[in-house]
Amino acid sequence: xxxxxxxxxxxxxxxxxxxxDTLRNVNLTIERGGFVAIVGGNGSGKTTLCKTFxxxxxxxxxxxxxxxxxxxxxxxWASSVAxxxxxxxYVYQDFQNQLVRPTVRxxxxxxxINFGFDDHAVRTAEALEAVGISHLADRFVWQLSGGxxxxxxxxxxxxxxxxxxxxxxxVAELDPVAAHDVYECLxxxxxxxxxxxxxxxxxxxxxxxYARSVLLMSDGAPVWHLPAREALARSxxxxxxxxxxxxxxxxxxxxxxxDVARGVTEAADLLRASCIEARDPAAPILAPQEQQRRVVxxxxxxxxxxxxxxxxIEPVIRDLDLKLHEGDRVAFIGGNGAGKxxxxxxxxxxxxxxxxxxxxxxxxxxxxxxxxLAERAAYLYQHPERMFLKPSVRDDVELFPRSRRDPETDxxxxxxxxxxxxxxxxxxxxxxxxxxxxxxxxxxxxxAMRPDLLLLDEPTASLDVASRDDVTxxxxxxxxQISCAVIATHDMHLVAEWASRVIALDGGRIIxxxxxxxxxxxxxxxxxxxxVPPQVVQLGKELGMDPLPLTVAEFEAHLTTTGARA
Amino acid sequence: xxxxxxxxxxxxVEWIKLELIRTAYSTRGGLFxxxxxxxxxxxxxxxxLAPWFTHNLTTIGSLFFIGVLSVAFARVGPLVLGLFVIGLxxxxxxxxxxxxxxxxxxxxxxxxxxxxxxxxxxxxxxxxAFVSLDPEKLSDALLALRCPPTxxxxxxxxxxxxxxxxxxxxxxxxxxxxxxxxxxKAGLLxxxxxxxWATLVVKAFYPIFLNTAKxxxxxxxxxxxxxxxxATIDKRGRRIRIAGLRYGWLDLAVxxxxxxxxxxxxxxxxxxxxxxx
Numbered sequence: 001x002x003x004x005x006x007x008x009x010x011x012x013x014x015x016x017x018x019x020x021d022t023l024r025n026v027n028l029t030i031e032r033g034g035f036v037a038i039v040g041g042n043g044s045g046k047t048t049l050c051k052t053f054x055x056x057x058x059x060x061x062x063x064x065x066x067x068x069x070x071x072x073x074x075x076x077w078a079s080s081v082a083x084x085x086x087x088x089x090y091v092y093q094d095f096q097n098q099l100v101r102p103t104v105r106x107x108x109x110x111x112x113i114n115f116g117f118d119d120h121a122v123r124t125a126e127a128l129e130a131v132g133i134s135h136l137a138d139r140f141v142w143q144l145s146g147g148x149x150x151x152x153x154x155x156x157x158x159x160x161x162x163x164x165x166x167x168x169x170x171v172a173e174l175d176p177v178a179a180h181d182v183y184e185c186l187x188x189x190x191x192x193x194x195x196x197x198x199x200x201x202x203x204x205x206x207x208x209x210y211a212r213s214v215l216l217m218s219d220g221a222p223v224w225h226l227p228a229r230e231a232l233a234r235s236x237x238x239x240x241x242x243x244x245x246x247x248x249x250x251x252x253x254x255x256x257x258x259d260v261a262r263g264v265t266e267a268a269d270l271l272r273a274s275c276i277e278a279r280d281p282a283a284p285i286l287a288p289q290e291q292q293r294r295v296v297x298x299x300x301x302x303x304x305x306x307x308x309x310x311x312x313i314e315p316v317i318r319d320l321d322l323k324l325h326e327g328d329r330v331a332f333i334g335g336n337g338a339g340k341x342x343x344x345x346x347x348x349x350x351x352x353x354x355x356x357x358x359x360x361x362x363x364x365x366x367x368x369x370x371x372x373l374a375e376r377a378a379y380l381y382q383h384p385e386r387m388f389l390k391p392s393v394r395d396d397v398e399l400f401p402r403s404r405r406d407p408e409t410d411x412x413x414x415x416x417x418x419x420x421x422x423x424x425x426x427x428x429x430x431x432x433x434x435x436x437x438x439x440x441x442x443x444x445x446x447x448a449m450r451p452d453l454l455l456l457d458e459p460t461a462s463l464d465v466a467s468r469d470d471v472t473x474x475x476x477x478x479x480x481q482i483s484c485a486v487i488a489t490h491d492m493h494l495v496a497e498w499a500s501r502v503i504a505l506d507g508g509r510i511i512x513x514x515x516x517x518x519x520x521x522x523x524x525x526x527x528x529x530x531x532v533p534p535q536v537v538q539l540g541k542e543l544g545m546d547p548l549p550l551t552v553a554e555f556e557a558h559l560t561t562t563g564a565r566a
Numbered sequence: 567x568x569x570x571x572x573x574x575x576x577x578x579v580e581w582i583k584l585e586l587i588r589t590a591y592s593t594r595g596g597l598f599x600x601x602x603x604x605x606x607x608x609x610x611x612x613x614x615l616a617p618w619f620t621h622n623l624t625t626i627g628s629l630f631f632i633g634v635l636s637v638a639f640a641r642v643g644p645l646v647l648g649l650f651v652i653g654l655x656x657x658x659x660x661x662x663x664x665x666x667x668x669x670x671x672x673x674x675x676x677x678x679x680x681x682x683x684x685x686x687x688x689x690x691x692x693x694x695a696f697v698s699l700d701p702e703k704l705s706d707a708l709l710a711l712r713c714p715p716t717x718x719x720x721x722x723x724x725x726x727x728x729x730x731x732x733x734x735x736x737x738x739x740x741x742x743x744x745x746x747x748x749x750x751k752a753g754l755l756x757x758x759x760x761x762x763w764a765t766l767v768v769k770a771f772y773p774i775f776l777n778t779a780k781x782x783x784x785x786x787x788x789x790x791x792x793x794x795x796x797a798t799i800d801k802r803g804r805r806i807r808i809a810g811l812r813y814g815w816l817d818l819a820v821x822x823x824x825x826x827x828x829x830x831x832x833x834x835x836x837x838x839x840x841x842x843x
Contacts, residue, residue: 060790082796090791097784100792102591102726106702114793116802140591142729156792307575309587350740352571366570374744385780386737389745389773403747431776449745 005032005164005196006053011067013048013057022048024220026067032163035190035197037207037228040217041242042434042464046200049217050166053198054088055081072163085111089157091150093168093200093462098153104128104144105137108155115160127159130193131185143309145336147178154185164196165189171203172462175336175490177530183210202464204246205535208232208262216241232260242466247535247552254556264535268542276559293325295359296484297347297377297453302356304342304508316342317353318508324453324484331499331516332488335530338505340488341382344455347486349373361452374400377453378446382461384438388430393422393441396430397448412448420444420474436467443474452483460491472497493534496520496550504529520548579736583729585645590725591700596641597820598698603707605817609824610695616828617684623676625835626683632827633690640694650689657682701725710808715798727778734777738770 008028014021023045030036038046051057055076058065069076072087092098101107108127112120128134131151136144141152150170157165167186171179187210189195201207207214207228214231216223218241224231232238235245235253245253248267249260255276261267299322305315316339324330324347332340345351346358349365358365360376381387390396397416401409417423420440425433430441439459446454459475460468472494478485489495495502495516502519504512512525519525520533521541533541540549540558549555575581592599598606613636617629637647661682665674699707705718746766749758789795797803 054791056787056791060787081790082793085791085793090788092784092788094781094784097781098788100723100726100785100789102700102702102722111792113806114797114803116797116800116806118806120806140587160792304573306580307584309584309593313575350744352573354573364570366572369571369748371743371746371748379744381737385777387741388777389738389741389769391772400745403745429776431780445745 003032004029005034005072006030007068007070008049008052009068009070011052011069012064013052013066014064015048015061016063018063021064022220023052026221028215028222028225030164030196030198032196033190033194035187035210035212036215036225037199037201037211037213038215038217039201039207039238039241039243044217044241045220046217047168050090050168050198050200052076053084053164053166054090055079055084056090082115085157085162086115086160087162088164088166089160089162091153091157091165091167091170093172095150095153095173096146098156099141099149102140103137104133104139104141104152107141107152108137108159111156111160120159123159123161127155130158130189131155140309145178146174147181147336150174150178150182151185154182158189162195164198167197167199169200169202169462171201171206175530176492176532177335177490179206180532186210202243204232204238204243204249204465207243208246208249208260229260229262232262233258242464244465244469248539250552251536251539251555254552255559264538264542267535267539271539271543271559293327294483295323296326296328296361297324298322298359299343299346300357300359302346302353302358304346304351304353313354316508317346319356320508320510322503322510322513324486326483327479327500328484328486329479329498329500330484330486331495331502332486332505333490333495333502333519333529333531334505334511338529339508340505341457342508343505344379344457344486344488347453348377348379348455350379374449374451375404376451377455378449378451379455380442380446380457380459382457384435384442385431387442387445388438391429392427393417393430393433393444394426396441397426397444400445400449412450416444416447419447434467435463436470439463439467439471440474443471447478447481454478454482454485456485456487458489458491459487460489460494468493492520492531492537496534496537516550517547520550521546579732579739582645583732583736585643586732587729589643589646589697590728592698594641594643594697596698597639598636598694599640599700600816601698601820602811602813602817603699603703604710604811605813605821606695606699606703607707607711609821610691612821612824612828613691614688616831617687620832620835621680621841622832622835623680623683623840624838625831626680626687628831628834629687629828630683630690632824632831633687633694636694636824637690640698642693642697646693646697650693653689654682654686706807706811709804710811715804719794730781731774731778734774735770738773738777739766742766742769 008026011023011026012021013023026049038049040046048057051061052069053071058077059081071084076084099107101110105124109120109124112123117123128137131154133148133151133155136148141149144152170182174182183206186197190197211228213225213227215225232249235249239245248264252259252261252267252270255271257270257274259270261270299320302317302320303315304317305313308314332343334340346353349360350370352366360373365373388396390399394413394417397413398409401412406412417426420443422437422440422444425437430438433441460471463471475485475498487494499516502512502514502516503510504519504525506529511528512519520537526533536552536555537548537550540555545558549558588594613632617626620626661675661678665678701722705722708718708721709715749762752759
């Protein structure tokens, strides 16, 4: 308790026009060089709290502000956003919107040039180097992948040489590998440059692996601020605030071990130390009988590509053959640029391939307009807000059946809204809903199209864990409604819990087509498609389980049987 | 019912987006792209103002020719050039019609053509100049010429918004295309499809702007945090930005050559004058 970089005393804040305080009597100290994860449910005031650190509250968002925030010796009330930005860098959740200049170098140099630092070129080069993107300096920002864009946003705040960096939910918009990269990068900055890192995070796995202390916010005030290990031991309390324990912690506690493991290896060691091992293979889990099932959609030697700014055609899908059967729950996986989204849009008939043919319930997609094909296949965007065309959720769900003069429109819409539990919110504008609600609203739009084939692009991206489980459960319930569902995802929990068939894409080709269990067992394949299996699968592998457990329940069942024999 | 669908690379929304980006960021290179942006602005003013000092059709014709030459040198892309040619074509048709309908004769048409040709020269010069200036160069030049920093930034940020808006537009239109049933019959000359499409364009406006406005909130906060307002008060940022600008021999040569050609146009006009009567 020696050198606080941020001190908050008796802070309360209310947004103009709001009925109640967003922050209530916050007292908080953050030590210099710390790595703090701020957790808490939606609306607990996490983001607002972080915006008091760089003065956006109260200088940009002027509301009722009481108390004091002192950042590195300066009282934020007496300072300005510009001056405080030299001390505190802020990377947004929607970091794409934070990029304001066309090229990466311009973007990173923007801050230092605005502030008139003569060493702006040095600072820019240094910041690019620090996050490992020097080779991207001359790219246009819209050519970057999500992971690269996040690094640019990070470099652009680093160029001001801040003492504190705030990162708002890096996991939300990035695939897991990219998110781990971001955390590794933050760890290096924290360790080598002594920069204090503050992240807002929902995912207990990341907290366990990287953070040194955890601040739990609830209803506008901190509940506690504890070292990470102690914090994670309070898994019940975290779960109440929408942060379920990491799978390894959950698995350990089910085995009666109270200790907290910060990663898979540590958990395996703890289990071995408690003499719990998986010795014999459990009864093999039978693969479902392969029957002759109806083909819902088929791709025959499909090749597709897009023209780039420079004019060449960049191939995205190469000579691909695939049949999707009735009852399949398919997951397309693979890194960014593997062709997942393109393949889905081809299956939905939104685009037609450059060569080869796609068939939707037996009909070539070339033979009909996209609007007609939408009656057979519905594609749901990765960003739900892109599907809101009307001023209310109900209007959006209605649009498709109503314009086709379906006499049962009212019944269908009412039933579907009930099913996705949005009846009460049906008259709100979709854009004002929370992330999980938006996702359910788009699901309702898709269901109202009553397709044979439902294609969902990243249905769990940027959701907190509770909403994610909610969506996963809803997808499972849907199996009776549609013939075949396809998701494209980076979320291996979703793959493990939901999919019956995994199709791994790489460079526009299928590199694997198998059930999830086989996929997770294949180390080389995981490496090639940049995948991180769920912790419980890794733990099973570490303990030599065969077949691999896909859920914590399966893991537990497996260990119990061997435990009984031992 | 209809022709089999095919992937199209030209005249699709995607193509328009790429063309706009290519145009805005002068990826095609060209003569003026290599020049100092301030010199390009000066050159542009020269050529854009010249036609307004004469009624001599010979001079105006020569100036038009200089404009065509500059467009060739600037390597203007097919989209904007196509729009220009179509615009000019429609203007001419309209003039002939207007002149005939309102009881004019060939001379009325010539009189109106003079203004069209002058505007044509300005348009050609604008095409050549602004296709060659990427937004960064343009905003630096504006800063150097003592424009308020807010305007200079607005120029550069406006360009940044363009691909975002086009993208948003194509998403919203796609949503309508998929979810709203198009008319079953095309009607005379496909007017039903045209009317359907026009309605959608109007309907698309609201979602596009709501979606964009939401994301811009982050942008504004980020600008504030990165000293944008600070730079409008403090002058050091401006000094650094414009330090990279240098006039070179090419600038001088191009400006002098153009001045020479303009002078020649006026001389030619004096020698072989054509005036409308």
